[in-house]
Amino acid sequence: xxxLQKILKELIGLTESDWEVFRNKLKRKEFKAKTPLxxxxxxxxxxxxxxxxxxxxxxxxxxxxxxxxxxxxxQIISTFSSFIRQTASVExxxxxxxxxxQELSFQNLTQLYKxxxxxxxxxxxxxxxxxxxxLDRTYMMQTKTxxxxxxxxxxxxxxxIVEGVPQHHVASFLGIAPESLSRVRKKIAAT
Amino acid sequence: xxxLQKILKELIGLTESDWEVFRNKLKRKEFKAKTPLxxxxxxxxxxxxxxxxxxxxxxxxxxxxxxxxxxxxxQIISTFSSFIRQTASVExxxxxxxxxxQELSFQNLTQLYKxxxxxxxxxxxxxxxxxxxxLDRTYMMQTKTxxxxxxxxxxxxxxxIVEGVPQHHVASFLGIAPESLSRVRKKIAAT
Numbered sequence: 001x002x003x004l005q006k007i008l009k010e011l012i013g014l015t016e017s018d019w020e021v022f023r024n025k026l027k028r029k030e031f032k033a034k035t036p037l038x039x040x041x042x043x044x045x046x047x048x049x050x051x052x053x054x055x056x057x058x059x060x061x062x063x064x065x066x067x068x069x070x071x072x073x074x075q076i077i078s079t080f081s082s083f084i085r086q087t088a089s090v091e092x093x094x095x096x097x098x099x100x101x102q103e104l105s106f107q108n109l110t111q112l113y114k115x116x117x118x119x120x121x122x123x124x125x126x127x128x129x130x131x132x133x134x135l136d137r138t139y140m141m142q143t144k145t146x147x148x149x150x151x152x153x154x155x156x157x158x159x160x161i162v163e164g165v166p167q168h169h170v171a172s173f174l175g176i177a178p179e180s181l182s183r184v185r186k187k188i189a190a191t
Numbered sequence: 192x193x194x195l196q197k198i199l200k201e202l203i204g205l206t207e208s209d210w211e212v213f214r215n216k217l218k219r220k221e222f223k224a225k226t227p228l229x230x231x232x233x234x235x236x237x238x239x240x241x242x243x244x245x246x247x248x249x250x251x252x253x254x255x256x257x258x259x260x261x262x263x264x265x266q267i268i269s270t271f272s273s274f275i276r277q278t279a280s281v282e283x284x285x286x287x288x289x290x291x292x293q294e295l296s297f298q299n300l301t302q303l304y305k306x307x308x309x310x311x312x313x314x315x316x317x318x319x320x321x322x323x324x325x326l327d328r329t330y331m332m333q334t335k336t337x338x339x340x341x342x343x344x345x346x347x348x349x350x351x352i353v354e355g356v357p358q359h360h361v362a363s364f365l366g367i368a369p370e371s372l373s374r375v376r377k378k379i380a381a382t
Contacts, residue, residue: 059330061333061334066333080322081322081323081326081327084319084322084323085323090330113312113315116308117307117308117311120308120311120312120314120315121304121311123311123315124304124311124314124315124318127315127318127319127321127322128275128318130318130322131271131272131275131318131321131322131325132272132275132276134322134325134326134329135272135325136272138325138329139250139281142252142257143252
């Protein structure tokens with residue numbers, strides 16, 4: 001049983017026959033590091049179940065890249081607002097490292113919704129998780145100090161993300177200057 | 192047919208018999224203006240379908256009220272993260288004017304998910320709408336000028352909200368100082 005099948009069995013009670021239906025909707029793809037899967041201004045056609053690798057979403061603000069999400073092995077990533085609205089994306093989705101993903105298209109997901117209540121449940125959980133993720137990040141940005149933000153990041157995110165994401169990406173994700181992040185990291189290392 | 196029934200028929204294809212199931216899960220309640228329906232630190236037990244009235248959600252930041260959402264007749268409001276996680280709310284949900292709502296509890300919504308794929312779809316749409324709402328507000332806060340924010344507010348929100356929500360609540364919702372909002376309103380009125 002693949003990791004994805006295990007996760008979906010746990011999450012929505014997927015049976016073997018549900019899995020067969022689901023599996024036939026996926027396309028396995030390999031991407032080199034720093035490949036954009038969704039570009040700014042394009043409609044996001046897919047969500048990605050990550051088999052292995054490291055990816056990020058970001059948008060541009062006054063020419064600077066503002067990172068909004070990181071994901072790695074056995075996690076899900078998309079530019080979700082463009083995906084559910086099927087309108088041009090303001091976000092960019094890009095690999096940080098070489099990655100292998102299972103791609104699920106909007107059309108196929110919409111089709112799955114009609115096939116079983118389990119897939120509607122999957123859609124609900126995806127939307128809830130995206131909601132909580134953006135809400136938690138917004139709240140963190142508004143209320144925490146640089147040190148608190150970084151400690152939160154260390155305790156919340158997967159080791160592969162903490163170790164693999166370049167520090168300047170982490171800084172923009174946390175809404176702090178790269179120099180502040182560097183100072184915070186030194187202070188934490190010294191304690 | 193009530194307005195709520197019409198909306199749900201449109202949104203998820205609710206039949207007469209689905210409506211009977213749904214209707215029996217609701218509790219109709221009336222609240223005076225400035226009544227908290229969810230307090231900070233309490234678990235949000237319900238979402239509210241608004242029959243009539245005007246409500247807001249907000250959180251406290253350094254003793255100041257930061258408004259995060261407004262809703263009126265035939266709209267839905269909740270402190271959604273506390274509701275879906277069933278954990279203590281950082282947000283407060285309060286009536287601005289006297290309001291009549293149909294209350295749907297977490298237990299009853301979870302029960303509905305099991306009864307029909309249509310209610311799972313409703314759950315998905317609720318989550319997607321909450322996601323888009325918080326994402327759009329975050330993006331607006333980061334990228335727009337005070338004037339653009341207010342013009343967006345005028346074009347996006349219901350007339351009842353634009354006219355009924357006190358200006359200092361609108362200012363914190365848009366992330367601008369009350370004096371800036373006042374200046375912007377004067378400039379717009381003069382053009």
